[in-house]
Amino acid sequence: MEDHIKPLVDAYNDAAEMQAVGMVNDPAIGQVARELQMLQVSTPRPVKREVTVKIAASSMHIDEIYAAQGTALGRFYGPKNVSQSNPARIGSCATGTIVGLGDGAENFKIGDNVIIIPSEYPQAGSWATYQCFDEKWIMHKPDQLSHLEAAAAVMAACVAWGAIGFAKVNAGDNCVVVGASGAIGVMVLQYLKSLNCRVTAVCSGASEEFVRSHGADQVVDYTQDDFGEVFSVGNDPVDAVFDCVGGRDIETSAFRCLKNSGTFVTVVGPRQYIGEEKLSWPAVLKVMSHIGWRMLVTRLATGPKYSFGAKFPRLVVDDAVEQLLEHNIRMPVSAAIPFEIDAIRDAVQKLVTHREKGRIVICFGSD
Ligand SMILES: NC(=O)c1ccc[n+]([C@@H]2O[C@H](COP(=O)([O-])OP(=O)(O)OC[C@H]3O[C@@H](n4cnc5c(N)ncnc54)[C@H](OP(=O)(O)O)[C@@H]3O)[C@@H](O)[C@H]2O)c1
Structure with missing residues (x-):
């Protein structure tokens, strides 16, 4: 393990709780921003074939908001029975560094910089300090892309x-x-x-x-x-x-x-x-x-x-990233915001106007 990684792993192992953005009430349509809270939740630990990613950057997109309020395809897979004990977490397009490995996770090692492969069900809970993912949803982040660039572009x-x-x-x-x-x-x-x-x-x-x-x-x-x-x-x-x-x-x-x-x-x-x-x-x-x-x-x-x-x-991500690297394609970043609830609420309000040029990205301060 490289020297600069050890403090990250120690901090993860010592953290009983972490911060995550989510909702404890079902939002009315158009009211996701108002319902979002910075929650204090248990730090997730990886189970079989999972890895823990310390999130570095997570971009925001409209389908995450639709999913959160149960509209569009969120109607099928949106959050159900949201409550204080069952908060709905948000965020799906992220990058970060691996700080934990579950049993049987063998394709990555501690310290790897990774991209979370977007899911068609955008509720991975990546607006959080850490999140665990099955390793089939992870790919190595190419060195040519910063965390911010990769999180902004991949979905x-x-x-x-x-x-x-x-x-x-x-x-x-x-x-x-x-x-x-x-x-x-x-x-x-x-x-x-x-x-x-x-x-x-x-x-x-x-x-x-x-x-x-x-x-x-x-x-x-x-x-x-x-x-x-x-x-x-x-x-x-x-x-x-x-x-x-x-x-x-x-x-x-x-x-x-x-x-x-x-x-x-x-x-x-x-x-x-x-x-x-x-x-x-x-x-x-x-x-x-x-x-x-x-x-x-x-x-x-x-x-x-x-x-x-x-x-x-997941069927196109390898080719999409290869073409992006070969031709220097980038997603314009309209704002890089801190992992703070007021900034995130403001960004959600902007997102639903459909007038953002490119992506807003939440930066967790480690890129
Ligand atoms: N199928 C999938 O897998 C998938 C995945 C992700 C997203 N989506 C969908 O893709 C759509 C686009 O998402 P997005 O994040 O790129 O954008 P968005 O924020 O909704 O932006 C759409 C853009 O469309 C322009 N626009 C609005 N009305 C227009 C019209 N009549 N003719 C031409 N341009 C018009 C606006 O441009 P101006 O500001 O210049 O007016 C705006 O920049 C969303 O509906 C989203 O749900 C689909």
């Missing part, structure tokens, strides 16, 4: 690279990224540029400089123009549209301008900001059947294909 990298995999783009392809100024969109944009595609970013005029600085060749301001019209009228048909916003209007615009051989990939589906409200079960079914139906009919007919672009992060 969106998996979503973006996974979505691109559905479209099978080639160099020179004409691609459109809707919502290119958001965290997922700016990663899709950078990955497409790394594949030498021509990329149009669809975002508000206020975000033009931001998307251009991340490689956009052209910008369509959705508050002024409909990209479907811009491309169909300009007779410049599109090979792939990546939708990082959601909603039927975007799908309609995309199908107006896609080539017959083109692909529409959405990471959201037919409802924008789907987690802002709790959908009735019939509304959930309507969303799911729309996705299933569109995938089916566009494959039975000639013309552009519809794809719901979600892949399990």
Whole structure:
């Protein structure tokens, strides 16, 4: 064990309790920030095949908030029976250093710097001093990325690279990224540029400089123009549209301008900001059947294909990180905040406005 690691391990072994952000009441929708507390909880100890990570950085994303309030997919796996004795913990996209090994954990050693592989169920509880993870959810952090850079990028990298995999783009392809100024969109944009595609970013005029600085060749301001019209009228048909916003209007615009051989990939589906409200079960079914139906009919007919672009992060994470390193792709960090409850509540309030450029990252002071 290296000299600087021993104090970290000793501190972990001596800590009976630690701090973790969580809720002790079920939040009303839109009230997660108000319910979040800094809890004093027992320090977790690794069980079979688990490792303990001293968290160094943990990024924040909207689906964690949706999960916490039981909307969107959080409806299925969100916290249940939240109480003082059963707090709901939050946070899932993190990096850190291994300070504990459970029995049978053999792929990592104490002192390794690691990334927690994002889960499709974002409730790992990584807004905390320590957390234990099955070692199948851990990967080594490449030295080229700081803890902050890796925590900021990894989840969106998996979503973006996974979505691109559905479209099978080639160099020179004409691609459109809707919502290119958001965290997922700016990663899709950078990955497409790394594949030498021509990329149009669809975002508000206020975000033009931001998307251009991340490689956009052209910008369509959705508050002024409909990209479907811009491309169909300009007779410049599109090979792939990546939708990082959601909603039927975007799908309609995309199908107006896609080539017959083109692909529409959405990471959201037919409802924008789907987690802002709790959908009735019939509304959930309507969303799911729309996705299933569109995938089916566009494959039975000639013309552009519809794809719901979600892949399990663990299936794409290695390739996503490799491409990111090779092409120096980074997630812009809009704020690096301390592990303090007021800063975290403020950040959650910002996150739900959907106006953050890139990621907010909680830094635990060890990077
Ligand atoms: N399927 C998956 O695995 C998966 C995983 C993670 C996230 N998601 C989903 O992906 C979505 C994006 O998340 P995020 O964290 O990147 O972003 P976000 O914070 O919701 O940002 C979305 C961006 O979209 C832009 N926007 C809003 N309305 C638009 C419109 N009509 N046309 C074009 N752009 C528009 C905004 O740009 P301006 O500020 O420029 O207006 C904003 O920058 C969320 O709905 C999230 O739930 C899916």
